[in-house]
Amino acid sequence: MSAPTTTATAPPGAARPVRRRRGPFAKSLNRRYVITAYLFLLPAFAFFGLMFYLPIANMVSSSFRTGAQADVYAGMDNYTRAFEDAAVRNSFTVTVIFGVATTIGAIVIGLTLALLLNQKLRGRVVFRAALLVPYLTSVAIVGLLWRNILDPQLGILNRLLSDLGLPTQTWLNTHPLATVIGVTLWMTVGYTMVLFLAGLQGIPEEYYEAATVDGAGPWQRFWRITLPLLAPTTLFVSVMAVINGLQAFGQAYIITGGGPAGRTDLYIFHVFNVAFTSRDFGYASALSFLLFLVIVIFTVVQLRVGRRGEVQY
């Protein structure tokens, strides 16, 4: 079967390429290949169309409507309402704090763990696996686990603290957002650690050897070699962490129910309540679309800033 090329490869020494004319057979063959290719792509197009683009279009359409069935045209009312809504402002603030803290935490703790477990330590494979296990566990299970551990009255942590003669905690009441951030980091740092480990193992050893010969100490090697060469990994981790942070839901749903008094009312959890408790799908759609825009802006800015920092040796 000949390739459907239109231009023959020029033989060495030829003055100019010989253009092969396409006959009706070649054209028909080409069309068939194109059709076949589209047939293969059709399931993917259909899947993305039905599962992603159609719902997004539907959401945008609903965001201009109101009522229990989201069937009454409301113009921009839902959007103007969103900017005036104190509960939305609160949940957005909570979510930004959560997103920033989990992103910075994931990078700092993940990188630290990766640097430690990149050393030739005995049992490092076991440590790596153990740190990754929470990430492989459902957020519902992690949430319930920590909810029970942290329960001030019946939780195991307070029993332990009490047995050790230490003051007991009521962190879910006194520091609810910090506690939820901590649980989220406990769950996710294993994954960022694995990503940083892969990045670290891609840095050639010769760079470190050359730097050592030049008199660079461990701290200089980290700042001048490791960190710059991990920039693509750091960028990927930060983009994903920000997106996951802004979209977090399960933590509020399982651990705190958004409380106390809205202090862990993550944005998506708030949208969920608007949609399914207040049954205001139009407003919930507008809030979802606003978050979509925020995520797009954050991601574009991160990618632009992050790519400026990439280096190659």
Place this chain on the structure above:
Amino acid sequence: MATPRPTRRQLLHWTGAGAVAGLAAPWLSGCAGAPESETSDDATGGGGGGGEFTVYWNAGHAYAAYDEVIAAFEEEHDVTVNMQKYQWPDLRTRLLSDFASGSAPDVVEEPGGWVQEFAISGDALSLQEYIDADGADMGFPDDWQPRTISRNSFEDQVYGIQLHLTCTMLLYNRAMLDAAGVEVPATWDDFLDAAIRLTGDGVHGAALNQDAGYAWPWLLQNGVKYYDTDSGELLVPNDKAIEALQFQADLVHKHGAAPVPTPGTDYSGPQKLLSAGRAAMILTGPWDLGPIQETSPDLDLGIAPALTHETQATVQAGTSVFIPANAKNPDLSWDFIKRITTLDVERAATEEVGMLMPRLSWVEEPVVQQDERLAAFAQGFDYAIDTTEELRLTGKSGEVTELFKVLYQDVVMSNTPAEQAVETFLSEAGRVLEG
């Protein structure tokens, strides 16, 4: 003769054609007509003609007593009952998604409040015609607790039938009270005194729930209405609402007689503390009797009537069943409801799990009268109030309830002065009601 091997091109074509056929088949079959179960239109309700009958049910209410009813229903109508069991929040999410997509189950159990909400939105079917035809035979409404009719009605039409009826009462550890020489409290002052005296050695005299709904017995006992239809105001009278909320906060933060409730989505915290011997008194309903019995069978549990302050009152709760407006065979759905709400089934469910029921004749049943705990709860029906009934009719109860949750947590968990928190609530909830 050798078997001809397909060329690569043929394989490509066949695969592509297969993909198209696979995608097109469901749509084409959808265009060809509805499945048999959807077209089986038995107006008499006498038979389902095969197919599936879908019921959304609470996961905690899957009693053997209902299984028998379902088996008989399946046999009579030649249908398969698909009992889909959910926790309430998941059931609501599923149901609203169904309504949005235009599909719906045949019968839905709801936790109280949804019937009127869905009647207003046009998603629930009026049962009035069925009741006019069959009400006398099934004893409806005469044999139902009077307050269960209005909470399931909208504009003089009945949209739901009460399935279970419960209320919140004072549950206490009798041994702890006896050991401390404390009388069973009957008033707020008694309760506060008892809670303080019972607190110590890792035990709290009382435990409040993190769920804001459990604040309402106190508010009702102080004469507070959630929504006053005449004035259009919330938490009326406001000063009494402030007093009731502050009383609960003081119990926790001033007197230390109750632990700070932990925010979450689980309402079993106080029950677990009572079961573990870490709290002496809690306010709860019969749904906690089973878990207490299961985890602490030796606990000497007492059930006292609701407390009195301005008045004696408590919260009425319980589930109802309704038919979605676009259920495929409402007659069949109505027959299911009739069967599952008979006195015999109520009695069987009570004998099985101790659930409380809405029929007046159920209260007279020996199984109720001879059971001290059931009888105690049944007495509460006389003064139990459905707190959100008027609010639901505004169509804004979901948003207002969310704001009340913030109010309760702000006062009882974060110890914000009740006066300040109520003022914030009234301002925000007022805006919601104004639309």
